[in-house]
Amino acid sequence: MSTQLTPILTKFWDHPTSWTLATYEDNGGYQGLRKALRTEQADLVEMAKASGLRGRGGAGFPTGLKWSFLPPPDGGPRYLVVNADEAEPGTCKDIPLLMAAPQFLIEGMIITSFAIGCNHAFIYLRGEVAHVHRRVQRAIQEAYDASYLGTDILGTGYNLDITLHSGAGAYICGEETALLDSLEGRRGQPRLKPPFPAVAGLYARPTVVNNVESIASIAPIAAHGADWFADMGTEKSQGFGIFSLSGHVTRPGQYEAPLGITLRELLDMAGGIRNGRSLKFWTPGGSSTPLFTDKHLDVPLDFESVAAEGSMLGTRALQIFDDTTSVVRAVSRWTDFYAHESCGKCTPCREGTFWLKQIMHRLEAGRGSQDDIDKLVDICDNILGRAFCALGDGATSPITSAVQYFREEFEAGMHTPASELFPPERSTLFVKETQPA
Structure with a gap:
């Protein structure tokens, strides 16, 4: 396994106009969509399974397997809902991605929607980030203007609309069924399951709910193939992910690397603990995951290794606290x-x-x-x-x-x-x- 950074979703974040469609296309954007639209829908679901992509929103459930839970088409609508309600303390990967390169998400949504037979997809965005709402809305409009959205996409006869919805700032709406209730206009509270969203989700119709980074990763997978993605990471935690380093670290930021990299390696890239102090404790996956200490510096940051040590990889929100912290x-x-x-x-x-x-x-x-x-x-x-x-x-x-x-x-x-x-x-x-x- 390589421990080098793998700039894919973050490849051109430093471009002066990284968020525009033109910049995205200059960096190979929408090539995956063109391939996907020439592929059988069932084969796209199998591609997602074969890639080993697991949910990047915290639970780590296999993405392609979740798609396959949808019942056979019955002539009625089915939906894709992207969970962009990123509100947990320390978790800060989806919002920067939407600000810097929102077209990754839009292309991934089109491919996913085509694969599951969806003609209307939704983005549920955290309510406080009005600036991100404007950025994503502009990106959606650019995709419509370029015929990547709307009717007869790229002359294939496939139709898709995307609706951007802002929540009201409730953290509970990051839970997928509470999100669906909020999207339907009700108070955001978790539903009793079953039925699961794949059977009765948005408007009681079959629905796939995925995290921003999960769907954004579909675009490069469609462009380069499932094997390309599966070759990164570990045997059971395949691919790359965005690791968010914050707190008492010299160079905080987003570090995109293969799953299985260690905090020690990430800290070396980030300049170590600030002011030469020592590490006291840290979160491997946000504030809702059990804490780790300096004894866990060499634990591979993949789903299995972190779980074996008693915590969760979660959203890879690595909050770093030095020895001055209570x-x-x-x-x-x-x-x-x-x-x-x-x-x-x-x-x-x-x-x-x-x-x-x-x-x-x-x-x-x-x-x-x-x-x-x-x-x-x-x-x-x-x-x-x-x-x-x-x-x-x-x-x-x-x-x-x-x-x-x-x-x-x-x-x-x-x-x-x-x-x-x-x-x-x-x-x-x-x-x-x-x-x-």
């Missing part, structure tokens, strides 16, 4: 987020995240009790696997892993505030310079 304070902030974003539909998540928040605040302030740590773990155990969706599970992951690796810091929360043990000004990323008098 793990109690960091986890407390994440817990505030999950308590705020719980939709309230199910009791374990609604009540559990509220009590986790109260206990974390006490420990952070140095006012914890002797029983608080065990109570934290007990509440987490009562949430895990008992909520409607993964938000409840995600809220427990940083807490249980932090207690596992840094219990002494939680015990210190019974008598000393985190701000005394780890002064916040030492871990801040951006220091405000004072102006001379």
Whole structure:
């Protein structure tokens, strides 16, 4: 396996007008679509399966297999919905991709829609990113003007429309069934499954819901072939992915590399931990995944290896924290987020995240009790696997892993505030310079 960067989706992000159709076509854009439109639909589904592409939104479910779950055509509509509701703390790959090269997503959507027999596709975009909405809407219009969208695409008789929809800023709508409810105009809350979206999704019709990066990866796969993609990565986690390094790292940013690369290798490329400090803890897949420490620097970042070490690859949001950081304070902030974003539909998540928040605040302030740590773990155990969706599970992951690796810091929360043990000004990323008098 190569440990070099593989700039594919990020290849021309540094171009002055990377987001335009002209730049995309100059870099081989829409060649995959031309090949796909001459291919049988069933063969395109098999291509996605053979490539080994797994969902890039967190769960890692095989993309082609998800497409194959759709029932046989019955004459009614079927839909493709792209989940662009990227709102988890630390996760920041889809929004930069949509800003820098949105045509990757649009071409991938056309190929996917053709493969599954869809004539109307949707992009569900995070509500706060108005600038991204404008960028993607312009890209969609460029595709219409070039006859890549609309009626009789490239003279093949295939028709497709894409609708861009902005959500209202609810993190819960990143869960696919809550997203579908929101798209239909209802309050975004997870649905009871089954039925699954492949059978009864948007407007109770067969629907494929995929992440932005998953669908964007279809375009280069169609252009270069399934074997080309499968040759990258590891045996079971094939292909490339965008690794988002943020936090206490010298050169934060997006690093596109084969799955199986290690954090140590990525940190070498990113200039290491800032100011020569040492790594304390990090997230392999965003704030909803169990924490790793400096002992996990050489764990291959693929689905199987990360899971074997007790965490999840998730969205490959690598948040890096050095030794100036209070793990109690960091986890407390994440817990505030999950308590705020719980939709309230199910009791374990609604009540559990509220009590986790109260206990974390006490420990952070140095006012914890002797029983608080065990109570934290007990509440987490009562949430895990008992909520409607993964938000409840995600809220427990940083807490249980932090207690596992840094219990002494939680015990210190019974008598000393985190701000005394780890002064916040030492871990801040951006220091405000004072102006001379």
